[in-house]
């Protein structure tokens with residue numbers, strides 16, 4: 001163990017001293033340390049109230065309890081470190097706070113400080129949280145609070161390889177020894193890049209690894225799941241988006257009883273489904289669009305949970321039955337309806353006009369055409385958006401990940417129904433959310449496009 005780090009009990013841990021024992025408590029775990037000798041008790045009190053370096057604490061234990069006290073202290077400390085209850089600081093620069101149980105804090109051994117160079121990992125990032133500058137990385141199990149502007153300056157310099165000597169050049173009042181302690185803290189918390197990147201890591205982009213690690217459970221301690229953090233603070237959004245226009249087109253509703261008798265079999269739909277990028281001469285009809293939307297995406301039932309918000313049942317599933325996705329058919333060629341951008345009202349089964357044809361709408365449909373490499377412009381581009389706050393109101397950490405899963409669920413439902421209707425469907429991987437915002441005037445942060453799906457008639461064989 002590197003005895004120069006200052007160690008302390010994490011803020012979230014309560015220490016309750018009793019006559020011969022100490023109780024340590026987090027919000028979900030309690031540890032009782034019994035028959036403690038005075039030196040150990042005193043060292044634990046230091047951990048909570050007046051942090052000291054490991055070597056000072058060991059010395060305190062040895063002076064009070066004798067030499068055998070040191071091994072006991074080291075053993076307890078290792079256990080508490082593994083629980084993620086111990087913070088490591090290099091004063092006055094930084095404190096590493098564990099973000100997870102099963103915490104690994106590996107004290108680095110540097111053979112030759114003059115030869116070795118150090119660089120910040122490409123996954124490390126700085127951000128401001130509650131007035132503090134925090135260094136985080138999806139590779140790390142800790143977050144590091146930078147306590148002094150010089151720590152931020154050192155991090156900036158570490159964008160280029162540095163030895164402990166070059167690192168301190170130009171930064172006032174930082175000794176090389178302090179810089180080495182700071183580098184050790186960064187190494188122990190996986191904030192620095194290793195010379196050769198793990199072969200599995202090479203292909204990861206920064207934002208993908210951050211999104212993956214922070215939207216899954218594991219290497220962070222952020223609340224995750226349905227936490228309802230805005231309950232009683234912000235009203236949840238209604239399940240049906242308020243009307244966008246009074247120019248409304250009623251859509252055709254298929255007769256489900258008839259379909260039950262005439263539909264192709266489920267196995268045939270599954271086995272014949274393909275992405276189709278060649279389209280027929282005759283465009284799709286407004287009746288076909290009505291049938292597709294009715295079968296794939298209408299609201300079947302609204303469930304009112306009062307102050308917990310409104311939910312709904314639809315033909316496709318959705319986490320928490322929240323159904324934050326909205327459908328905007330961009331009509332290019334469709335028999336029975338003018339080219340324009342519309343919004344689908346899933347309760348009334350109607351289209352409402354959002355925007356007449358515009359430069360932005362032209363850009364959206366052209367981009368989609370380039371994305372699927374077809375020779376012809378799409379007959380219909382179905383743009384899927386998310387009303388983000390419907391999900392964010394309930395869920396934390398995994399809300400955006402769940403939205404993207406929902407897009408996949410809706411894509412597949414559209415694929416299957418289109419196939420059953422003998423239409424030509426094709427999912428699209430990337431669309432332009434900023435152009436969509438411009439085309440509709442909808443605030444990017446309130447509701448953005450998260451998926452696109454091309455639909456047309458099949459080319460006759």
Ligand SMILES: Cc1cc2nc3c(=O)[nH]c(=O)nc-3n(C[C@H](O)[C@H](O)[C@H](O)COP(=O)(O)O)c2cc1C
Nearest residue numbers: 273274275276277371372373411426427428429430
């Ligand atoms: C999420 C998703 C994104 C896709 N993105 C595109 C795309 O941008 N362009 C395209 O031509 N096809 C796209 N596709 C269709 C796939 O290329 C297609 O599903 C794949 O090649 C398998 O062929 P199949 O669908 O005919 O079975 C996408 C499909 C999905 C599910």
